[in-house]
Amino acid sequence: MRIAASYGVEGFPTIQVFGKDKQNPEKYNGQRDLQSLIQTALDNVVKVVSARVNESIPGSGGGSQSSKDSKVVGLNGSNFQEKVLNNPEVSMVAFIAPWCGHCKALLPEWEKASTRLEGKGAFLGTVDATTEQSLAQEYGVEGFPTIKIFPGGANKSHSDARDYHGGRSAQDIVSAALDEVDRTGVPKEIPEITGDGVFKETCEGSNKICVLVGLPHILDSMASGRNKYKETIAAVAKKFRGGGAFEFFWFEGGSQFDLEDTLELTFGFPAVVAVSLDKNAYVVLRGSFNEKSVSRFLTSISTGRQGTVPLRKIPEIADVEPWDGLDGTPIEEEPLEDIMGWDDEDEL
Structure with a gap:
């Protein structure tokens, strides 16, 4: 009875689900038929596995990354519209699952590619499809990893996405993203050194x-x-x-x-x-x-x-005004007579 009391059991039968947090089980209030119990067990297995390998997934949970240099954007149902559909940049989104071996093989290459794409008009994102099931369903995800390419331009919709079936090395991914930048995006402007x-x-x-x-x-x-x-x-x-x-x-x-x-x-x-x-x-x-x-x-x-x-030293960079895109205006030279204070009527 002490055990039952410690878990707040007041009636019978009481079913507690010991999932990822063994110290705080969740009370099961669902149906008692066999199918419902099996489904609940499977759902909690997925949650436990996701939690244990969560740190290996770039951007899982909406922002964490497995590499400090990674530029992969974590995506979920609450930020997908802003980060992808309303973003004028080209994006490639990988729908992954924590237990997927092919996903684990993809992720290091995905991270390498993300750093090489920084500032070039494209970015990479990931969606944990096991926790973002409605988002995965919207984009017709049936296997893992599923990679979608979104074109450049704002106000996109899910119909603008297309499947990517190319290579999965960092170079392949970068090339595919930059090809899409050429087609629909805005190529990076070569910056001027102004400071x-x-x-x-x-x-x-x-x-x-x-x-x-x-x-x-x-x-x-x-x-x-x-x-x-x-x-x-x-x-x-x-x-x-x-x-x-x-x-x-x-x-x-x-x-x-x-x-x-x-x-x-x-x-x-x-x-x-x-x-x-x-x-x-x-x-x-x-x-x-x-x-x-x-x-x-x-x-x-x-x-x-x-x-x-x-290199004998790090050069110092002067602060200058950026070019305005216009022709230059020649500096009007002051006449020598004005500089010297001469007067045409003065006698030499």
Whole structure:
């Protein structure tokens, strides 16, 4: 009777379900037929298994991640509309189950891919289909993992999703997401270096190579010329975006004195330099500035065939006003007579 009293038993029969929290069983108030009892037992088995492997699922519970570097978004019924359907970015969503072996094999690759997609117009999410059954049913999930691709653009609906049947390596996943960005999303704009924050935030860390492109002064190229240079950078960046190692920036030549001096950019613009703060090294492109030449330069870096120069210090980045997209306005020079205070009627 002491045992019965400790669990609040006041009548018979009383059924208690000892699930994931053995110290606090749940009182069973369901039907007493065989099918109902079996279903309750199975439901609690799923809950126990989910709890035990929960930490191995990125974003399970709506936000936790198994890797501190993972950018996988945890999705559930309460945030799916905001995070996926109303989000203008492309997304790939994996519906998974904690006990699924194929899901466990997918997750490390899913996490690697998520970090490589950061800032590129696409993201990856996961849904624990065992706890989000209505969401899984809405998207016709019948096996695990089921991966759905959602196009770019806001105000999407479930009918916009399509099944992904491609490879499950990180490279395959990244390539599929970026292909969808090309079709329906908004490709990443190559950022301008306007201050120290964005440079250090992006370029510091292991296995990162920042490709800095110095462009001619706006008065030398005007807006049309600068935009052509930027198109070349974007075309090169698109070729290398899936690898995850290169980050691209541009700046106006002459605006970053310490950067240009430290990296020996003394031969004019446009100029291209690749910098690894992690390895304290850099290398300058000595060829012409075109898509083929820059691509060949970066390929030689990624394959280890390009020699580097030790970086003597971290360059200081000056704060500058971002380009407004317009032609430059020449500075009107003051006449020498006004500067010297001469008067035409004065006698020399």
